[in-house]
Amino acid sequence: MRKLTKSRDNKMVSGVLAGIAEYFGFDPTILRIIYGAATLIGVGSPFILYIVLAIVIPEAPRTNRSENTGTYGFKPGNNRPEKKEPRKEAEKVKEEDWSDF
Secondary structure, X not given: OOOOOEOOXXXXXXXXXXXXXXXXXXXXXXXXXXXXXXXXXXXOOHHXXXXXXXXXXXXXXXXXXXXXXOOOOOOOOOOOOOOXXXXXXXXXXXXXXXXXX
């Protein structure tokens, strides 16, 4: 069973609209456009509703993007770079005669 949670990956302010869009299975951009239009038109009070939802809807649980890697792909506690193979030598290019210029 899925739970309605704020998005951690696709958030602009607090992840409420992206979380709602992910829950119902559509693009968050569409919901953001509808929300922006509703705010400009003044239908109801979307700004207050957003604040209430930001308080009420829980954060999504943290998930590892890849095994034990941190934010930038480094493993925690391992600051040494991995050994890489030496670079290959570039092939020599035939020199052209540019003495005319």
